[in-house]
Amino acid sequence: MVSKGPLLRLLTAINRRRMKLLMGLAFVAYVASVWGNFVNMRSLQENGDQKVESKIEEAVAPLREKIKDLEKSFTQKYPPVKFLSEKDRKRILITGGAGFVGSHLTDKLMMDGHEVTVVDNFFTGRKRNVEHWIGHENFELINHDVVEPLYIEVDQIYHLASPASPPNYMYNPIKTLKTNTIGTLNMLGLAKRVGARLLLASTSEVYGDPEVHPQNEDYWGHVNPIGPRACYDEGKRVAETMCYAYMKQEGVEVRVARIFNTFGPRMHMNDGRVVSNFILQALQGEPLTVYGPGTQTRAFQYVSDLVNGLVALMNSNVSSPVNLGNPEEHTILEFAQLIKKLVGSGSEIQFLSEAQDDPQKRKPDIRKAKLLLGWEPVVPLEEGLNKAIHYFRKELEYQANNQYIPKPKPARMKKGRTRHN
Numbered sequence: 001m002v003s004k005g006p007l008l009r010l011l012t013a014i015n016r017r018r019m020k021l022l023m024g025l026a027f028v029a030y031v032a033s034v035w036g037n038f039v040n041m042r043s044l045q046e047n048g049d050q051k052v053e054s055k056i057e058e059a060v061a062p063l064r065e066k067i068k069d070l071e072k073s074f075t076q077k078y079p080p081v082k083f084l085s086e087k088d089r090k091r092i093l094i095t096g097g098a099g100f101v102g103s104h105l106t107d108k109l110m111m112d113g114h115e116v117t118v119v120d121n122f123f124t125g126r127k128r129n130v131e132h133w134i135g136h137e138n139f140e141l142i143n144h145d146v147v148e149p150l151y152i153e154v155d156q157i158y159h160l161a162s163p164a165s166p167p168n169y170m171y172n173p174i175k176t177l178k179t180n181t182i183g184t185l186n187m188l189g190l191a192k193r194v195g196a197r198l199l200l201a202s203t204s205e206v207y208g209d210p211e212v213h214p215q216n217e218d219y220w221g222h223v224n225p226i227g228p229r230a231c232y233d234e235g236k237r238v239a240e241t242m243c244y245a246y247m248k249q250e251g252v253e254v255r256v257a258r259i260f261n262t263f264g265p266r267m268h269m270n271d272g273r274v275v276s277n278f279i280l281q282a283l284q285g286e287p288l289t290v291y292g293p294g295t296q297t298r299a300f301q302y303v304s305d306l307v308n309g310l311v312a313l314m315n316s317n318v319s320s321p322v323n324l325g326n327p328e329e330h331t332i333l334e335f336a337q338l339i340k341k342l343v344g345s346g347s348e349i350q351f352l353s354e355a356q357d358d359p360q361k362r363k364p365d366i367r368k369a370k371l372l373l374g375w376e377p378v379v380p381l382e383e384g385l386n387k388a389i390h391y392f393r394k395e396l397e398y399q400a401n402n403q404y405i406p407k408p409k410p411a412r413m414k415k416g417r418t419r420h421n
């Protein structure tokens, strides 16, 4: 019999070595696999990181643009503004300052170096009209309805808040009345409280359908108190009455401007008056509609002339009403031909039958303004029309991009007919 002792010992020794070797190999394999996983995870993580980074970049890019815009707005160039000393600089409130006339008045007073607060409920006004001043240290814009009281410290108040064109003031006659009555009372109350001077933007409409031509300030007017225009005409008449009651009873300094037809950039597209109607029709290649033979006359002042007149009146010592308008009359047909020529339009002039209550003549007597304020209109009609046409062209482009092109609306309907305003 062969002894198993040394053989077993030999085999055991070989197995141990194998085991060690195998265990060594297993350890190396384990380390290699751990390392492989680690490397894989690293590359996955790197890919993930890249994705996250690109997502963050996507989110941040528009923010970066916004910051750039904000930076631009901080360094925005405002129109040039004069420097006024503390003594000469006034705190001025313009109600209706985001409207057509109010925004031009804002420009003038800001450029003259005053501190201007615009108060507007944006019924017919637009932020766009005064946006070039937003952020300026002398400018403030307040969204407020003058039918509610306002508490603010000011030296002068230009009270313009009121819709002015027939489609706008006839849209809500009760609101028009409230604005012109309660709104005016509120502003006069404010003027009394802070000792400010108030200028009321009144209108030639206080003369109604006049029996005298041209109309001077002593004419008391011919107004139908229950007609479709009464909310505006009578609203302005009672607003004038309120001014003089506050002047006599409370010693408030008042100025009353009776404004005649005015035109220029920033006027309403659906103003309904002959100038804007003709410009819109000519620009859109539509016939220029003339009611009757076109021999009726109208007189229009350019907006910068009016603004100069308002400022001259405010700073004068004339407390009685003053007409501000351009007495240069033109026939409706002349307006149509001139606008067609200036626009370069191929539109035809279409004669429609005469409207029943179309006044034959409208013309201000401005002798008082000339004598007491040294004021008269200076902007030639063609120059003013060219500026208005340029503005309307741009507006049409702007509104076309927004899919909205207003058509001129009839300014006033009587027995189903339109009239020239």
Ligand SMILES: NC(=O)c1ccc[n+]([C@@H]2O[C@H](COP(=O)([O-])OP(=O)(O)OC[C@H]3O[C@@H](n4cnc5c(N)ncnc54)[C@H](O)[C@@H]3O)[C@@H](O)[C@H]2O)c1
Pocket: 095, 096, 097, 098, 099, 100, 101, 102, 119, 120, 121, 122, 123, 124, 125, 126, 144, 145, 146, 147, 159, 160, 161, 162, 163, 164, 165, 168, 179, 183, 201, 202, 203, 204, 258, 259, 260, 261, 262, 263
């Ligand atoms: N444009 C003209 O031909 C003309 C002629 C005569 C008189 N006016 C008078 O001049 C002033 C300005 O006229 P416009 O042509 O600039 O008109 P507009 O409609 O462009 O401006 C009037 C402004 O008053 C604001 N407003 C209206 N009701 C308000 C309220 N309750 N509270 C606060 N804001 C209010 C409107 O939003 C608008 O910004 C008006 O009082 C108008 O009666 C104008």
